[in-house]
Amino acid sequence: MKVLVVGRGGREHSIMTHLSKSKQVSKLFAAPGNGGMSKLGSCLDIQELDIDGLVNFVKEESIDLTVVGPEAPLNEGIANRFAEEGLLAFAPKKEGALLEGSKEFAKDFMDRHGIPTAAYASFTDAEEAKAYIREQGAPIVIKADGLAEGKGVIVAMTEAEAFEAVDLMLVSREFKAAGERIVIEEFLEGEEFSLMAFVNGSSVYPMIAARDHKRAYDKDKGPNTGGMGAFAPVPDLREEDYNFSVEKVLQVVAEKLEEEGRPFTGILYAGLMLTKDGPKVIEFNTRFGDPETQVVLPLLENDLFQVFMDVLEGNDPDLRWKDASCTGIVVASKGYPESYEKGKEIPALLESEDTFLVEAGTVYEKNLHLSNGGRVLLVGAVAEDTEKAAEKVYIALEDVRKSEDFFFRTDIGSIKSNR
Numbered sequence: 001m002k003v004l005v006v007g008r009g010g011r012e013h014s015i016m017t018h019l020s021k022s023k024q025v026s027k028l029f030a031a032p033g034n035g036g037m038s039k040l041g042s043c044l045d046i047q048e049l050d051i052d053g054l055v056n057f058v059k060e061e062s063i064d065l066t067v068v069g070p071e072a073p074l075n076e077g078i079a080n081r082f083a084e085e086g087l088l089a090f091a092p093k094k095e096g097a098l099l100e101g102s103k104e105f106a107k108d109f110m111d112r113h114g115i116p117t118a119a120y121a122s123f124t125d126a127e128e129a130k131a132y133i134r135e136q137g138a139p140i141v142i143k144a145d146g147l148a149e150g151k152g153v154i155v156a157m158t159e160a161e162a163f164e165a166v167d168l169m170l171v172s173r174e175f176k177a178a179g180e181r182i183v184i185e186e187f188l189e190g191e192e193f194s195l196m197a198f199v200n201g202s203s204v205y206p207m208i209a210a211r212d213h214k215r216a217y218d219k220d221k222g223p224n225t226g227g228m229g230a231f232a233p234v235p236d237l238r239e240e241d242y243n244f245s246v247e248k249v250l251q252v253v254a255e256k257l258e259e260e261g262r263p264f265t266g267i268l269y270a271g272l273m274l275t276k277d278g279p280k281v282i283e284f285n286t287r288f289g290d291p292e293t294q295v296v297l298p299l300l301e302n303d304l305f306q307v308f309m310d311v312l313e314g315n316d317p318d319l320r321w322k323d324a325s326c327t328g329i330v331v332a333s334k335g336y337p338e339s340y341e342k343g344k345e346i347p348a349l350l351e352s353e354d355t356f357l358v359e360a361g362t363v364y365e366k367n368l369h370l371s372n373g374g375r376v377l378l379v380g381a382v383a384e385d386t387e388k389a390a391e392k393v394y395i396a397l398e399d400v401r402k403s404e405d406f407f408f409r410t411d412i413g414s415i416k417s418n419r
Contacts, residue, residue, distance in 0.1 A: 001305065004029045004058060005037070006048055006078070007069030010360035010378050011290035015067055015304070016040050017358070018297050022305035029063070035369065036359025036377075048073045051081050058087050065090065065308060071147055071287055075101040079266075090308045092286050096257050096264035100286040103145045103183040110281060113256045115249055117281040118186040126170040132184055133162045139187040144169050146178030150226035151337055155187065190275040192282065193234045194292045195245050198311045199268045202255045205311065206246045208233045208299060208321055210292040216337060218411045225337045226375055227291045229412035231327040231386045232299060237274065245272055245279045253284070265312065294358045294378050295326040327389035327413040328358070328380035329397065331406050336374035344371045344405040355381045355396045376406065386413045
């Protein structure tokens with residue numbers, strides 16, 4: 001089988017890595033791909049949002065399956081177009097992808113169907129938003145309604161910070177169209193976890209839970225990023241809370257989307273907060289999470305290609321998981337998530353049978369391994385528990401620690417921040 005992976009990040013490199021292990025896959029392509037993906041297959045000069053270009057390539061090359069990684073093409077209707085052309089894609093149509101494409105839609109959807117989430121209100125007027133904040137008090141959460149590459153969420157600990165966030169989105173238009181409408185939410189306290197599932201209609205096949213770390217710096221300080229590291233499974237997540245999240249969140253979402261004429265096929269992701277009142281939804285994604293994918297897939301024992309095909313064909317993929325833990329640490333360009341420089345040489349990594357490398361913002365030029373993005377790569381390891389896996393990763397990152405061009409968090413997986 002020939003498979004095309006759409007995207008260029010660590011998530012897509014991880015998907016491609018696990019597809020490459022399938023005996024059923026004869027050839028892999030990535031559009032546009034990255035340095036790491038170029039080692040697994042052919043990288044194409046086709047951008048994620050060039051849906052016409054992708055359709056033409058899939059037809060010309062007789063691609064058997066296309067897997068779409070990022071959210072932007074999903075919300076532009078890539079799955080709809082593929083279906084119209086009779087092409088097989090593992091991706092939700094835009095009607096279902098709106099669950100991620102609009103925070104307001106997602107909150108209203110949860111409100112309609114009794115899915116536990118934070119109290120909220122939506123605004124397009126800055127002064128009305130600030131009046132609501134004065135009424136509610138801080139801490140409080142301000143979100144851009146649309147897609148903002150994981151950076152459109154500001155947790156304001158004071159009213160002043162909240163007002164600044166409102167102005168950033170509604171006045172100075174920092175997030176452009178994504179921030180024309182904002183959602184202001186109650187601040188939830190607790191531990192976060194991410195839960196993904198393979199979905200086809202009302203059939204939901206959950207994965208193991210993971211925990212992502214969004215803040216840039218140790219001890220959850222600094223701005224929100226696309227994710228600085230993750231581990232799976234989540235040791236402090238009780239079985240009853242996991243089951244509740246599957247049955248009362250993911251299963252209900254899948255069923256109600258179908259009832260509303262938005263049947264969903266693909267990956268459904270719930271970001272949840274484990275509050276004193278039980279799990280509550282923070283956000284939905286309609287694709288694999290990044291960097292959660294990089295630590296969940298290494299624990300999957302199944303052939304990933306066969307899982308995709310089983311789900312698409314309406315069969316139970318019978319997911320099987322290793323009795324182990326996986327921890328991954330993201331190496332980012334200095335300055336990320338704000339301004340940063342590209343083209344910096346990546347220090348040698350201690351790659352061994354103890355660790356694995358997932359590339360995101362990388363490129364190979366003239367035999368040099370160079371940075372080409374904010375989140376550059378992830379180094380991961382599998383071990384008997386989260387902390388032992390983290391220890392293996394931090395040993396591998398010793399060369400990176402000395403670099404002035406990159407940084408990483410030193411407290412992922414319970415490793416102490418003064419290490």
